[in-house]
Amino acid sequence: MNRHATVxxxxxxxxxxxxxxxxxxxYFPHHWVKPTAEMLGERVEATDPLIAAVVEQxxxxxxxxxVTFELPTRLAGDEFQRRVWTVLEEIPYGExxxxxxxxxxxxxxxxxxxxVGKAVGQNPLSIVIPCHRVIGKNGxxxxxxxxxxxxxxxxxxxxxxxxxxx
Numbered sequence: 279m280n281r282h283a284t285v286x287x288x289x290x291x292x293x294x295x296x297x298x299x300x301x302x303x304x305y306f307p308h309h310w311v312k313p314t315a316e317m318l319g320e321r322v323e324a325t326d327p328l329i330a331a332v333v334e335q336x337x338x339x340x341x342x343x344x345v346t347f348e349l350p351t352r353l354a355g356d357e358f359q360r361r362v363w364t365v366l367e368e369i370p371y372g373e374x375x376x377x378x379x380x381x382x383x384x385x386x387x388x389x390x391x392x393x394v395g396k397a398v399g400q401n402p403l404s405i406v407i408p409c410h411r412v413i414g415k416n417g418x419x420x421x422x423x424x425x426x427x428x429x430x431x432x433x434x435x436x437x438x439x440x441x442x443x444x
Contacts, residue, residue: 280319283329288340289428292404295319296328300352304332304404306424311400336405342435345371347406355400362397369411372436376415391415399423405432 280302282295295303295318303313324333331349338344353363365380377391377398384394401409404423410432414420422429 280317281322281326281329282313282318282320283322283324283326285324285329285333287333287336289424289431292336293318294329294332296326297352299328300350301328301332301403301406302352302354303402304406305402306404306428308425309404309423310421311402311423313402339405340435345436349406351403351406353402353407355397355402358393359397359400362394363401363403363407366398366401366407366409366412369408371408374411374413374433376413377420378415380412395420408432411436 280295280297282293282303284291284293291307293303293305293307293313294301295305295313297319303317305313322329324330328350335344335347335349339347353360355363361384362380365383369375377394380394380398381391398409398412399421401407401423404410410422410424410429412420419426419429419433
């Protein structure tokens with residue numbers, strides 16, 4: 279049975295959804311693809327062991343002390359979405375790619391950058407699966423379920439220390 283908790287983070291409230299011992303959702307308040315009541319399940323406290331582990335790892339990430347997440351996760355999506363999300367997981371911390379580069383990497387001309395963009399936008403594990411690392415082909419920030427200010431914050435957070443302007 280699924281369960282969820284809404285937690286405060288450095289980038290605002292996040293709703294964390296767990297199923298058994300796996301994280302299945304990280305949602306912003308105005309997320310484009312909202313979880314159903316059934317997906318959310320019952321409301322629990324942030325002291326739930328898995329929820330608490332997610333919060334701890336997010337705190338470390340936001341403090342610049344963590345570059346990868348070590349959380350049990352499960353993704354629900356069609357084959358194309360899962361392939362796109364796998365590519366997202368492979369984008370290194372501090373780096374970006376474009377929707378077109380992901381489409382080319384998938385090696386299927388039928389899948390355009392727009393199709394990739396749609397799959398990226400349906401990523402249920404925001405931040406954990408780093409969809410914020412995908413930008414427009416001209417380097418511009420493009421849509422993000424958490425809003426462009428959050429996307430910019432996450433990209434700035436991951437910017438290599440040597441590249442930051444002080």
